[in-house]
Amino acid sequence: MSWSTVLLLIQAGILISNHVGAVDVCNKLKVNNCQECIQSGPACAWCKKVNFTKAGEQDSARCDTIEVLVSRNCSNADIIHPRSRISKQKQIPLDDNTQLTPRDIYLQLRPGETQEFQVKFRRAEGYPVDLYYLMDLSYSMVDDLQNVKKLGSELIKALNSITKSARIGFGSFVDKTVLPFVSTHPENLKHPCPEKKENVVCHPPFSFKHILTLTPDGKRFEEEVGKQEISGNLDAPEGGLDAMMQVAVCGDKIGWRNVTRLLVYATDDGFHIAGDGKLAAILTPNDGKCHLEDNMYSESNQFDYPSVGQLAQKLSENNIQAVFAVTSKMVNTYTALKDLIPKSVVGVLSQDSNNVVQLITDAYQNLSSEVILNHGSTPEFLEILYDSFCADGKTVDQPEGRCNNVKIKEEISFNVKVKAVKCQPGQSFVIRPLGFTDSLTVSVSTICDCECNDSPQPGECSSNGRAVCGICSCNEGHVGKNCECRTGGKTSQELEQSCRKDNNSAVCSGLGDCICGQCYCHQNLEDPTKVVSGQYCECNNYQCELSGGKICGGEGFCKCSQCICNPGFEGTACQCRRSTRNCLNQRESLCSGRGKCNCNICECKSGYLLPFCELCPGCPSQCQRFSPCVECLIAQETGNSLNCSSSCIGVTPTRTVKIEEETFCREKDSNNCWMQYVIKEEDGVDMYSITYSEKIECPEAPNVNTIVGGTIAGVIAIGLLCLILWKIVVEVNDRKAYRRFEQETAKSKWNQVGNPLFQPSTTTVTNPLFQG
Template sequence: MFQEMSWGLILLWIQAEILTTTSVYANGCNKLKVNNCQDCIQSGPVCGWCKKLNFTKAGEQDSVRCDTLEELKLRGCNDTDIIYPTSQVISQTSKELNDVIQLTPSDIFLKLRPGQTQEFKVKFRRAEGYPVDLYYLMDLSYSMVDDLKNVKKLGSDLLQALNSFTKSVQIGYGSFVDKTVLPYVSTHPENLKNPCTDKTVECQPPFAFKHILNLTDNGKQFEEQVGKQQISGNLDAPEGGLDAMMQVAVCGEKIGWRNVTRLLVYATDDGFHIAGDGKLAAILTPNDGQCHLEDNMYKNSNKFDYPSVGQLAQKLSENNIQVVFAVTSQMVKIYEDLKGLIPKSVVGVLSSDSSNVVQLIKDAYQNLSSEVILNHGTTPEFLDIVYDSFCSESDVILNQPEGRCSNVKGNQEVSFNVKVTASRCLPNQSFLIRPLGFTDSLTVSVMTLCDCNCDDSPEPDECNSNGKRVCGICSCNEGHVGTNCECITGGKTSQELEQNCRKDNSSAICSGEGDCICGRCYCHTKEDPTKVVSGKYCECENWNCDSFNGILCAGQGTCECGKCRCNAGFEGTGCECNNSTTNCINQRGSVCSGRGTCKCNACKCKPGYLSPFCELCPGCTSPCEKFGSCVECLITHEEGNARNCSSRCPGVTPYRTLQLEEEMLCKVKDSKNCWMQYIIKEDDGEEKYTITYSEKTECPEAPNVVAIVGGTIGGVIAVGVLCLVLWKLVTEANDRKAYKRFEKEKLKSKWNKDPNPLYQQPTTNVVNPMYDGE
């Protein structure tokens, strides 16, 4: 939102600047850098040049000859002495509108003064029955197989339909598929022979564009040639239609276009490839917009990229071709967008089998013929061309980049007011204006008026008899310069004499406040006698000094060359200050404590210090730490050290005392880690201090190493013993607890008296089987 507002404000500012500049330009004449008549004429459309001899006064610049007509006449320049070229129509060739001539005039010659607009009128009337050439360009990808059947019968019907509203008609035919490389078509050898998915259908090999039939009035020949055509195929949905349209547009001789109304019917059921799509097939060379038909085939399609829409629109316009996009319903939105980029084109809905193509072409032709667009193509450099369209008494359109009338009926006359403005001096040139889609054209030749034809007639004693007149300006003989050759150069050129009147190379002559006469400035006298211009270069004025309370130099001085020279007792750029110092002296009698200057009887302190006397500096760093080394040096010096402390104590006045005020005390440690005590007071001036210090220092006592070491060792031993005692107590408690648990379990046990199965007797009884007991 903020950015939108910012851009809005910028646009409003630009518009205001343009309006302001235009207003100044229209009401005045810019005379900067004007030295002669040609410079004047080129400096603005309202500027005129007075060629009258002795028109300028002594010392006046020749630029005063350049002004508006009113100003020149007020200064006494007659109409016969004023050079003021104006834009005009020099000649034109006009013929009556009839069944052949639809646009008049056919050529016109303009002389344009830069900045001045010249208008002329153009008439147009659409002739009834004007001849028509129609080229039918058809998509032969496989999806158009049904459409081809109907187009093969189209010739006679199409000629008969067109002959109903034109006296002479010719029709031609061509077809397209796409570039014959991947990924647009399959490059398999079998598919290059028959690209259709249904191999039972006989299809012709794919191609980019094929011109089949030159424009002819023989409908049977159209049907015969188209009847020989077969459908083809490709891989992707978009087709190479723009390639084909470009060749139809630029190959006029091979197509057979006549100088009549030209219609290109583009029939398809799919989209189209545009510039840049060729990169998919590594085709990087931009389309050159040239004819490349060989044996009626576009054989360079795999070399050049697809054309851009803008490039195609330009070629169609240059070759006066109107396009009828006959597309299926699902493609209408795409081609409606394309129509907006291609002038004089129309979109019609093609039935699924192209059965309605004749009626579609008839309707499209009527729509195209009823719209008249007057256009000049690419705008010539530094020429601004706008149109007023007078379509009817109630339909008037003003100041448009092209002339446009809609719903124009046959034999209805419309007119256009063409306004041409040159913004600068140009070489002679010409451009064409023509109604798009029609063959008539208007050639506009332009010459800019940038020179002065003064035709000076010599007069006696002109230029003080030391030169001759050229457009009122004296061209002096050698040895003389000046407006009227009144100065003797003494070996100097007029530029060198004029340089004597410039303060420096970039400044104006006599600072713009005087006249340079023979190398010397003569300052102008003002109407107000109190205002005086002075100085070698008229650079000094006595009224452009500072004021105070609305009074120049506060009434306490005089203005000399832009600066106030003040009376005694006053100062300042506008003498507004009393130079007394009574309000700047502190109690010690110092002006601003030596840390500021007294201006207008008030202290102007240095950064950090406060008014009124620059005594306090709240934000300044405390000097206690800053002067620690200084005080240490002073103390050690008192103890007999002979070091000089002046380098450590710059600007310091030292005082030794035994008693110090506690609230103003600085306590800082010295290099021996002892505390020093002192007071610092800042004296008047910069970096000046008084230090009052005590020679006594407070040093900390040395540590008792034996006690520290002994205590540390004793502590470590005590901690170890304590840990052992604790460990012993814990283990003893655990043992007692385990023994009690054992005794309790022992009481609960019961003994079993069964024999031990693992026990074996120590003796073995053996029986002798032979022993019978005896």
């Protein structure tokens, strides 16, 4: 092996070793040029060397792995094998104002090949914070509101202890002001609280109200919050997700800075989600846009509640971290919600919210110590994975980077892997640590074109064109692999088509070269006896069937891939001596006229059986087919002058007095009489002999008088029988009733004892004049 070949192999090995995630297979199907080659897979390379392909070889041979191309004497300088690369990146040193580097990076990706780059993060000390306090003002939070009115200064003080610059804002929510969420009775709209207390002022319900834009003034927070009063609604869940959505998307009105953004959500109850609006006939999905007018959510009763996924997306897009400050009974509910919203935390709020400052401070520390590197929605043609290098270990190939318990000024890193799955116009996406303001913009373009940088060579392309990536681009009027053909008004595709036997065959059957529209067949220099011929090189004398290990069994010769047998031999490989002895039936008919004899064995028509093609068990019965013929023959016997030739084609008839065969046909004629006949198939196609009996069996006509008289007599007899049975049943029942009457009469006795209710009369006479 020469030193130049060794050097080329070493250079090829270096290229392969630098290939990230390389595969050693090049799928080069339907490759016609360099562009299609490099889009076929990261292992594919293209050789632009002029005259690299042999005569008749397709240009797809230029596309293969580097090892194959080098083995075919394509120098490294002639191999086109573009690689994914970082074309540009903007690195910024990490300090108290910069927590993420780099800030901008430009990738050129070859489809199917992964490119990696490193992202570093260092948590800064005292990073500015904006905190928006969003409070539930339904009636159950009446005690909490009194404490929140006093915490402005304390909250600013606590935030300033952990950051250089802190601002706070305030907003409140209740629910949509429609049934069944809020009572719409005019009196209840004025005073929605369930019961009146002396010192409680109850304001009309509302969906979301922005009260205080973010400010560093804790006193002002207390003043504005001090003006707020409690409200009320009907059901337990509140319209908090409506309020969170407006806080997230109305950045200009809320006053968010490009710093750490905290949204504190304080409540003692659950929340309505997308779909609940149907209860109030609100069917339009939430549009995720800002609808604050005069600091009130104006479209609350027109749009449904947002979904959790929709809210999570908007919070992430606007870099807002949620702190759910809820009472102990709602911790499980909001813990489940936290799992669906990245960079959020749940804290237990005391019954009167007196621990809210400590809760917010702890939540900020927890959120700041968790670093989640995320790119949002991925462009469809990209695959993005992360390796995370944290203080407590390493994780690889995850959909996002994540490190927990990151300390202040602690530096961590992430390895980002980006792969393009197909060619696409340039796009960009943003990688950011959730909850932090720093971000990295990644611009991506795909490498789908070849940069061959060809320099013209004297005499290339027959001086009738120039080479582009090794393929000749011919001048007008010339075509061919080397522009050697004059077109005569035809394109190169038309000239090539004239070298194909049909649209599905290869050029010159793959056994020749198409030169200017004509096939020139390859000849075997090592074995001149092997000859390829034909207009399309479709014929040869060495690809015929073998018999006994010999072409055409040694009893013939091969011509255009078919055996031409010597006299006395036959078969596809001349393997049989020509004879018909085993194909003759008892009548000396060759295969019964229903087949052909090949290699002394019958090849029967479909359905007929060997050895002589006599029987056809699967063929349909002929009885019904020849029934008209037999009826016509029998009619002729009775003296009718009928012509039966049309219905008895191919039939030889024979009359008999009695059918003696065990198997015969029995069919009805047009007069419903039974005919008997035997069908036998003769040698040949559609040749039959029919033996029929001239006697037919016709059914006797029915005796109408007997049938009618019998029917009437039967009806009368059945009627008389039914009448007699009815009379017998009635007589039996009457006799039973009379005997029962006599028995009851005999048992009766007349009782002559006096009536116990009778009392005899008493007469009293008094003389009114008697003075006694």
